[in-house]
Amino acid sequence: MLPTTLKRLYFLALAGALGLAASPFGAERFRLFGEGEAAEERLPAAPAARVSITAEGHVVTYPGAHVVVGAESSGILDSVTAREKDRVRAGATLAMVRATDLQAAIDEARARLGEVDAEIRLSEAELARAERLARNGTGSQQAQDRARRDRETATARRATSLAEIRRLEAVLAKSRILAPIDGVVIERHVDPGEAVTTGSPIVTVADLNRVRVEAEVDELDAARIELGAPVRVRAEGFEQTWSGRVEEIPDSVTNRRIKPQDPARPTDTRVLLVKVALAHPTPLKLGQRVEVAIAR
Secondary structure: OEEEEEEEEHHHHHHOOOOOOOOOOOOEEEOOOOOOOEEHHHHOOOOOOOOOOOEEEEHHHHOEEEEEEEEOEEEEEEEOOOOOOOOOOOOEEEEEEHHHHHHHHHHHHHHHHHHHHHHHHHHHHHHHHHHHHHHHHHHHHHHHHHHHHHHHHHHHHHHHHHHHHHHHHHHHOOOOOOOOOOOOEEEEEEOOOOOOOOOOOEEEEOOOEEEEEEEEEEHHHHHHHOOEEEEEOOOOOOOOEEEEEEEHHHHEEEEEOOOOOOOOOOOEEEEEEEEEOOOOOOOOOOOOOEEEEEOO
């Protein structure tokens, strides 16, 4: 067995021959021990790999950009002008509920208003005559009071008629179903001639320029999600992927809404509905299923 000094010299010579002494890791790769100990190789620790968080999701609109437009009054649909894929502006007419009875009631109320206006003119003329006679000393105070009362009564009736007309016109306005936002008609629920009640869905309008991805992240990964984290989005049928970022992390978890494509994954887990803003417009359809990879 070689003495300790000779062993050290032997290993130093071997390291020089192999060029390890000039290596930046030379001092780290070999550690010489005393007698009875073997040389131990020490490699620098490799950096931990960054593993992304994967989840399934689907394309959704921003709040307020997806509206199911319902009927505000009951009746028979006279017309449904909106068709699927039509682009509409806010305030555009989508459908009309038949309102012939309402229109007739409004016409009748306006005719009564004309009668009241005639009574007001007559009462004002009678009051002016009674006041003139009173100034000449040939009229009575009682005649003036009666004429003034008739004018005030006719004026009150006119206010009542106007209020009734406004009420009927407000009801008539509800028969005209309008688009609440700019967008595209993505679904039409009824056809002309159908009977509807208050709240019945007529059409669905969505602003397809305001879409994002809602990813169902497993609750076990909730602590690893950060706002602004980069995201990659892909969908079946497309070769390219799209970039995005985490823009909203909810404060609560919920039940899974999307059935996992992998049958081995549990369906009863709780998820965090993480919202992902897309960096650029995509050809993805509203409601389309996607897969996301969120960088840690």
